[in-house]
Amino acid sequence: MSEMTFVQAINAGLRQELDRDPDVFMMGEDIAHYGGMFRVTEGLMETYGEKRILDTPISESGFVGMALGAALAGKRPVAEVMFIDFTLVAMDQFHNQIAKTHYMSGGRVKVPLTVITQGGGYKGAAAQHSQMLEALFLQVPGIKVVCPSNPADAKGLVAAAIRDDNPVLFIEHKQLLGVKGEVPDGEHVVPLGKANVVSLGTDISIFSYSYCVTLVQQALEGSGVSGEVIDLRTLNPLDWDAISASVKRTHRALIVHESHARCGVGVDLASQIQERLFDELDAPVTVCAAADVPIPFAKSLEDIVLPTPERIRAAIKKVVHG
Amino acid sequence: MSEMTFVQAINAGLRQELDRDPDVFMMGEDIAHYGGMFRVTEGLMETYGEKRILDTPISESGFVGMALGAALAGKRPVAEVMFIDFTLVAMDQFHNQIAKTHYMSGGRVKVPLTVITQGGGYKGAAAQHSQMLEALFLQVPGIKVVCPSNPADAKGLVAAAIRDDNPVLFIEHKQLLGVKGEVPDGEHVVPLGKANVVSLGTDISIFSYSYCVTLVQQALEGSGVSGEVIDLRTLNPLDWDAISASVKRTHRALIVHESHARCGVGVDLASQIQERLFDELDAPVTVCAAADVPIPFAKSLEDIVLPTPERIRAAIKKVVHG
Amino acid sequence: MPQAEDFYRQMVRLRAVENELTKLSQAGQLRGSLHLCQGQEAVPAGACAALRQDDYLTCTYRGHGYVLAKGLDLDLVIREILGKATGLCHGKGGKMHLFDQEFGLLGTNGIVGGGVGTAVGAALASWLDGKDQVAMTVFGDGTINQGHVNECFNMAALYKLPVIFLCENNLYAEMTPLERSHGNTDLCARVASFGIKTDKCDGNDPFLVYETVSRAVERARKSEGPTFIEALTYRTTGHYQADAGTAYRTAEEVAIWRDKSPIAKLEKVLGKAAEPIAAEEEERVALAVQSALKEPDPDLSAALTEVFA
Amino acid sequence: MPQAEDFYRQMVRLRAVENELTKLSQAGQLRGSLHLCQGQEAVPAGACAALRQDDYLTCTYRGHGYVLAKGLDLDLVIREILGKATGLCHGKGGKMHLFDQEFGLLGTNGIVGGGVGTAVGAALASWLDGKDQVAMTVFGDGTINQGHVNECFNMAALYKLPVIFLCENNLYAEMTPLERSHGNTDLCARVASFGIKTDKCDGNDPFLVYETVSRAVERARKSEGPTFIEALTYRTTGHYQADAGTAYRTAEEVAIWRDKSPIAKLEKVLGKAAEPIAAEEEERVALAVQSALKEPDPDLSAALTEVFA
Ligand SMILES: Cc1ncc(C[n+]2csc(CCOP(=O)(O)OP(=O)(O)O)c2C)c(N)n1
Ligand SMILES: Cc1ncc(C[n+]2csc(CCOP(=O)(O)OP(=O)(O)O)c2C)c(N)n1
Numbered sequence A, B: 001m002s003e004m005t006f007v008q009a010i011n012a013g014l015r016q017e018l019d020r021d022p023d024v025f026m027m028g029e030d031i032a033h034y035g036g037m038f039r040v041t042e043g044l045m046e047t048y049g050e051k052r053i054l055d056t057p058i059s060e061s062g063f064v065g066m067a068l069g070a071a072l073a074g075k076r077p078v079a080e081v082m083f084i085d086f087t088l089v090a091m092d093q094f095h096n097q098i099a100k101t102h103y104m105s106g107g108r109v110k111v112p113l114t115v116i117t118q119g120g121g122y123k124g125a126a127a128q129h130s131q132m133l134e135a136l137f138l139q140v141p142g143i144k145v146v147c148p149s150n151p152a153d154a155k156g157l158v159a160a161a162i163r164d165d166n167p168v169l170f171i172e173h174k175q176l177l178g179v180k181g182e183v184p185d186g187e188h189v190v191p192l193g194k195a196n197v198v199s200l201g202t203d204i205s206i207f208s209y210s211y212c213v214t215l216v217q218q219a220l221e222g223s224g225v226s227g228e229v230i231d232l233r234t235l236n237p238l239d240w241d242a243i244s245a246s247v248k249r250t251h252r253a254l255i256v257h258e259s260h261a262r263c264g265v266g267v268d269l270a271s272q273i274q275e276r277l278f279d280e281l282d283a284p285v286t287v288c289a290a291a292d293v294p295i296p297f298a299k300s301l302e303d304i305v306l307p308t309p310e311r312i313r314a315a316i317k318k319v320v321h322g
Numbered sequence C, D: 001m002p003q004a005e006d007f008y009r010q011m012v013r014l015r016a017v018e019n020e021l022t023k024l025s026q027a028g029q030l031r032g033s034l035h036l037c038q039g040q041e042a043v044p045a046g047a048c049a050a051l052r053q054d055d056y057l058t059c060t061y062r063g064h065g066y067v068l069a070k071g072l073d074l075d076l077v078i079r080e081i082l083g084k085a086t087g088l089c090h091g092k093g094g095k096m097h098l099f100d101q102e103f104g105l106l107g108t109n110g111i112v113g114g115g116v117g118t119a120v121g122a123a124l125a126s127w128l129d130g131k132d133q134v135a136m137t138v139f140g141d142g143t144i145n146q147g148h149v150n151e152c153f154n155m156a157a158l159y160k161l162p163v164i165f166l167c168e169n170n171l172y173a174e175m176t177p178l179e180r181s182h183g184n185t186d187l188c189a190r191v192a193s194f195g196i197k198t199d200k201c202d203g204n205d206p207f208l209v210y211e212t213v214s215r216a217v218e219r220a221r222k223s224e225g226p227t228f229i230e231a232l233t234y235r236t237t238g239h240y241q242a243d244a245g246t247a248y249r250t251a252e253e254v255a256i257w258r259d260k261s262p263i264a265k266l267e268k269v270l271g272k273a274a275e276p277i278a279a280e281e282e283e284r285v286a287l288a289v290q291s292a293l294k295e296p297d298p299d300l301s302a303a304l305t306e307v308f309a
């Protein structure tokens, strides 16, 4: 174990996979010579050369599409899109091309590619640089979605993403980038599709992921509520077993995430839980998410729009006490 | 009243608004000289000239962005994107630009633009030409979404969309294009945000929109179930009053739509209904939607993936009889 | 170097496939849109002859000609177009979504320009690994106006990738002529500005197409970078089965190009040698279609699998 | 025709704003990223002087110079940058999202190339209505590699729209130099290929920028179509507040360009006349910042309104 930041942990995971498999290579804006806007790829070009760590023009649609082609030609590309907000210029490549290729080919063709990106608010980055857009990647089937909440998972999940034979979107949160934690030395892989029980509890199951896991823990502190906190880690595939086991234990469920409520992960889980476990529920499944408005710039506004420990605590109370 | 097809009804609605307001103009691929791939704009160029009905290159991101600029400069653009699948190449313009502009400007700037497009399956158009992507436009706030289910609504809703001071996405369904119905002559406007009670019933509330309204009616026929069928018509804003009033009457709810289940409209409504009306419910709210796989080409497969009267009837039975 | 007979065979096979598919479509036995390329057959025939089996290829909804000329199995392709369980992609893809890595086929595509990045990425893979495989991507004149494609032009030039951009300039994008969609109709000039070598040829002459593509392939194999090729051609039928192709073009224009049809031209060259080839191909294709029709539909259980590997 | 004093005033105002914002940012009183344009001040000063108030403008995250030179109220802009309730956009937009229709400002933007379509669309509106308003959109050298922008080039040329594409070529896109992101670094050649007239100027000379943009404006007003202008310049600071701007450029290179700084150059021209102008602007800006800091934060109730009109 070594203490390192979230960013350093991803860097370690990338190195682990670059060392392991010569077909792994990376492409993105300012990732090579500069070492990445958020330092995720720091030093990689120096180790692996400027072809395997490739700087690209500001052409997300182009290079995400090229990642698909390289994957079909036998490589394991890892493309970085600097902010998840910028995936929108590449959406056709994600949804019409990458997500559908394996299925459309009748399973003949594999698409082992990873896109790492960074999202989230709380920093005054305003409407076009603060989004969490994971739900957009869940509505259209075919892309695995990973949202790590801590450095150890970040290392292990990025490795699993790269080893997976499918397209994986790996979403960092800007509030977590500098957060430190203990990370296993040596080979470390955290399987996709497995949730993590952060804490056991008896009053309520709280499902979350990414930075909100931290906020949920803050909300529970001193609340007097025994909350079972489940870090989903992977949103597609979902760890339904972990979800249903927890709900069957606590009979109350809250989903907390930072992206917008409408057609988001929260309503998705809430709907599935009530549809499959209706008789287990002692209270409506509740969603605590961003308000359905663009992310405002001013702090006073952003704090109202995004989940905060206070808002989460209020939601917990509502679910537990009705 | 005159009998006309869905396509003719939209054409009539467009004419109504082009006549009414000289700032309304249209742009899109093959819409002017050819009259539109699906004949929606047939004859409009002849009446309104080739500037007001403007053929564009195959540049959806460009011309959807131009629609935003024209709207900010005082016009009321109506852009056609030939298939909703192609909105994906313009997603940055939809989500980062169009959807956020009014809010980001602190309400200073209005964005009166309409995009009309066409989606849906059942025709063997395969994975890239069969999607219903309305949920992608609901997750990111700022765009109104309209899905008419019949010719009269098509005329009235396209008119309302154009008159609205906000961005509106108007989604036709390819299975409805040739469907005939009675359409009011003369000025006809159907307000956005108002659901339509298609039939009253006592056993179950069935919420749907677009082509699935037809399928729901077919499913109910001869089923012995008294279904209250609510055509949502507008998905953003939602007519929550109509939804909750109906659930309070029947105590059972099913949502039927053609797009994928995960993070779709169905789970969105299901979650909201159970969260707000938990004690009213006699059964879990249920969603009948496309399976979470890309739309396959072969008929035998497409029929399994998409909702059919049989699948809908099974869902109804499950909700009503448990 | 392929002979007239070889090109003729490719082209009549393609024509036979289209004729059979048209019949099926008219009889309601074919789902989805059918984008014909009658009049354009020389481009796939000439271009694919210049490629190796392991070279990569992406093309469009109008891509079945390339797919066949690249060497894919006729029966598997026809069965896929008919949505059969035993089709190339088990009925899941359909004719706009054909894949076969064995022949370097990384996809036909339903999105204008959607497969261009795929080809450039395959070329990137070849470049990264120091291989001599090249990638070719085929698209039309109208596709140059799609942003994604422009991004790809730049990156191909920047990294000097072994990729060939083959543009079938058939003068129309669906029903819109070049002049009404391009600020500058000189396509080579448009693409040359990215720092890409350009070349041009009569797209109705398979020999010229073959030579032009061969030059580009040679450059690419020698790491001299990408080439854009404009092959001038014309589709004598409509954009797809529901378009007669007459509303936006004069009868004269179509007639002139029908006279330039590459199949008719080669028939003159080959004389009596043509007929048996044509008969053979027509029979073979008819047989493929007849036997494909008897193949089973995909089993329902297949619908929900293969989203993920 | 603006005088040296006018340009100087614009530029020192902009510099003063940046200095004040840098102080705030370092003190943790400013949220979000701060993209400075030190060294580039002559482009906004020269370009906006060539526009009328009712001409349209879109620009980038590095757009505050244009916004001020276009005539927007300094206090409203500063308050918005500080996220105040009384700011231009009531604290909802922030500095990357400034809008003011009264001055034709249709948005600064956080997405590379994101506002180019907006400007071309405003030009379309002017063209449709036979008005003589023009639209200008400003972006950097790296932005030319974004697909959307290429689509817009073509449509501007196709319809001959009254739009000016003003490209600040500061030789870098974030930390990546031109040569490592462009297959062809001749930006004018890239854009000319779309059928757009191109022009080039020293972007560190406000007079030349003014003249060049004025020529383009005249063409646009006379319905002669779009112009692409490459203004060669350099940012002497980093890409944004967290970048020192030194990791990817030599100290010599930065020093050379610092010597070419337009403010320093005009100071030499103006001699003693410069100082009082600078003092005035600095005072005015300092005052604006001080008073803005005292303005109220947006009320919580505002957060959920104005999604729809
Ligand atoms: C992104 C996108 N926009 C629009 C379409 C609809 N469409 C299909 S083919 C076509 C015309 C393409 O023209 P061109 O590139 O000249 O190729 P051609 O069909 O003439 O071979 C269009 C607009 C599409 N498939 N994808
Ligand atoms: C679509 C998109 N991709 C990436 C970014 C991140 N980004 C912000 S500024 C910038 C560089 C732009 O370079 P250039 O066009 O030369 O303008 P400059 O900043 O030099 O003025 C990048 C890559 C973005 N904002 N939007």
Ligand SMILES: [Mg+2]
Pocket (backbone or CB within 6 Å): C140, C141, C142, C168, C169, C170, C171, C172, C173, C174
């Ligand atoms: Mg064409």
Ligand SMILES: [Mg+2]
Pocket (backbone or CB within 6 Å): D140, D141, D142, D168, D169, D170, D171, D172, D173, D174
């Ligand atoms: Mg730059």
